[in-house]
Amino acid sequence: MQKHLKGKKLQSNDRLTMLNEYGSRQTIIPAEVKGRFRTWRTRIHFLLMVIFLALPWIRINGSQAVLFDIGNRRFELFGALFQSHDSPLFFFILAMFVLGLMLSTALWGRFWCGWACPQTVFIEAIYRRIEIWVEGNYINRRRLSQGPITAEKITKMSIKWFLFFVVSSIFAHSFIAYFSGSERLLQMMSGSPQENWTYFILVTGGTALLLFNFGWFREQFCIIACPYGRFQSVLMDTHSITVMYNAVRGEPRKSIEVPKEKQGDCVSCNRCVQVCPTGIDIRHGSQLECIACTACIDACDEIMTKVNKPTGLISYGSVEPRTKASYFRPRIVAYSTLFLVALSGLSYNLINHMSFNSAVLRASGAPYQMGSDNSVINHFKVNLHNQSHKPQIFEITVESILNVPIKLTQAMPVHQLGAGMSKEVHLFISLPQAAFDQSKSTPLRFKVQEVNSQESRVVDVSAVGPTKSQP
Ligand code: SF4
Numbered sequence: 477m478q479k480h481l482k483g484k485k486l487q488s489n490d491r492l493t494m495l496n497e498y499g500s501r502q503t504i505i506p507a508e509v510k511g512r513f514r515t516w517r518t519r520i521h522f523l524l525m526v527i528f529l530a531l532p533w534i535r536i537n538g539s540q541a542v543l544f545d546i547g548n549r550r551f552e553l554f555g556a557l558f559q560s561h562d563s564p565l566f567f568f569i570l571a572m573f574v575l576g577l578m579l580s581t582a583l584w585g586r587f588w589c590g591w592a593c594p595q596t597v598f599i600e601a602i603y604r605r606i607e608i609w610v611e612g613n614y615i616n617r618r619r620l621s622q623g624p625i626t627a628e629k630i631t632k633m634s635i636k637w638f639l640f641f642v643v644s645s646i647f648a649h650s651f652i653a654y655f656s657g658s659e660r661l662l663q664m665m666s667g668s669p670q671e672n673w674t675y676f677i678l679v680t681g682g683t684a685l686l687l688f689n690f691g692w693f694r695e696q697f698c699i700i701a702c703p704y705g706r707f708q709s710v711l712m713d714t715h716s717i718t719v720m721y722n723a724v725r726g727e728p729r730k731s732i733e734v735p736k737e738k739q740g741d742c743v744s745c746n747r748c749v750q751v752c753p754t755g756i757d758i759r760h761g762s763q764l765e766c767i768a769c770t771a772c773i774d775a776c777d778e779i780m781t782k783v784n785k786p787t788g789l790i791s792y793g794s795v796e797p798r799t800k801a802s803y804f805r806p807r808i809v810a811y812s813t814l815f816l817v818a819l820s821g822l823s824y825n826l827i828n829h830m831s832f833n834s835a836v837l838r839a840s841g842a843p844y845q846m847g848s849d850n851s852v853i854n855h856f857k858v859n860l861h862n863q864s865h866k867p868q869i870f871e872i873t874v875e876s877i878l879n880v881p882i883k884l885t886q887a888m889p890v891h892q893l894g895a896g897m898s899k900e901v902h903l904f905i906s907l908p909q910a911a912f913d914q915s916k917s918t919p920l921r922f923k924v925q926e927v928n929s930q931e932s933r934v935v936d937v938s939a940v941g942p943t944k945s946q947p
């Protein structure tokens with residue numbers, strides 16, 4: 477890149493903030509900042525970290541609080557067991573997440589990025605802290621980064637990357653625990669990698685990926701790789717609330733060319749640029765690189781307090797003045813409606829989620845067979861799924877909706893299933909041929925009941941047979 481651009485330096489307005497004038501990456505080392513938003517973000521980031529690390533180790537009703545056992549198509553969420561046939565539920569959860577993100581962006585811009593995105597949370601709460609702890613404040617870190625290779629630089633970088641490796645490994649293991657189960661993870665960790673090649677490769681690859689992303693790639697992910705960042709300009713409008721510089725109040729900023737009485741409140745200290753983790757100058761307006769982290773708000777408030785001016789030169793705001801009506805914009809109404817539809821779908825599925833699931837299917841092959849006593853025999857399969865964490869006993873009964881005398885034949889009167897287990901039960905229903913005198917089908921009602929809880933499911937199906945005209 478440098479060779480290609482030899483002699484053609486890029487101007488600051490023509491390049492991303494993470495690139496130097498030759499188009500190569502320049503490491504952004506933001507200054508530390510204190511303030512009310514910083515305090516709240518730190519609290520929220522640590523809370524999210526604790527939730528992420530703790531969830532795989534919390535047990536509810538004897539099972540992991542959150543487990544995505546993809547291999548066995550079993551998902552455990554806060555004591556409830558879901559299986560592959562519960563996929564509508566996951567569709568609604570996913571839809572709510574996407575629509576919630578769209579709604580929050582339309583209302584509050586990239587609120588998610590600054591306050592809850594794992595990319596920001598991990599870097600701010602852990603990796604940047606390690607860096608500060610090992611290398612010192614931003615002045616020392618910049619000096620070290622730009623300076624020649626010395627014994628001090630090698631020592632500090634070795635310690636920093638070793639600590640990065642340790643925390644990356646912990647996070648990769650915690651992440652895998654969501655899929656393998658924490659108990660299984662402990663077993664695998666105490667065993668040899670040869671016994672668990674798949675998980676060993678996943679954990680090693682995950683550690684390397686986290687190390688690369690949080691240790692080196694960092695803000696580049698937000699600026700050039702994150703698809704959500706690319707969408708934000710489509711999702712936001714002039715009423716969206718985001719981090720903004722009040723140019724009316726701040727400009728013309730302090731400069732030797734501007735007479736003192738004409739100067740706005742911005743004292744040109746550049747502190748807002750120094751603290752920005754993506755290296756942008758918010759005074760140029762809302763930009764793609766801004767992750768709404770609020771660091772510049774705290775930084776500018778600190779300066780305004782020092783120069784005895786009101787705080788809020790940089791603050792949460794919108795391009796258009798905010799009114800009550802601005803919350804009822806078409807896109808807000810559309811996103812909210814869709815979000816509520818997804819929420820209703822999820823609630824309906826959760827309310828109707830039972831401790832077991834059953835499905836009645838007609839067995840493949842001939843639709844019916846004739847018995848030696850001239851009765852008509854229909855063959856059905858009942859798929860039973862125990863969706864609880866304890867054994868269950870099922871009883872299956874069948875009745876004719878038209879009161880046709882029927883006879884049910886099954887291998888066992890009750891069916892026992894262990895926690896989370898599934899079973900296929902074959903049933904043979906005998907009906908008198910007269911049941912099909914008028915029609916080639918007659919309705920049946922299957923009832924599957926769990927003996928202990930008395931929970932039951934009713935499924936209506938049709939038995940088929942020969943009409944009078946048929947042999
Ligand atoms: S401009 Fe302000 S809010 Fe946006 S990323 Fe930079 S410091 Fe954070």
Ligand code: SF4
Binds near residue numbers: 741744747748759776
């Ligand atoms: S921190 Fe505030 S006063 Fe300082 S340059 Fe930024 S906007 Fe101006």
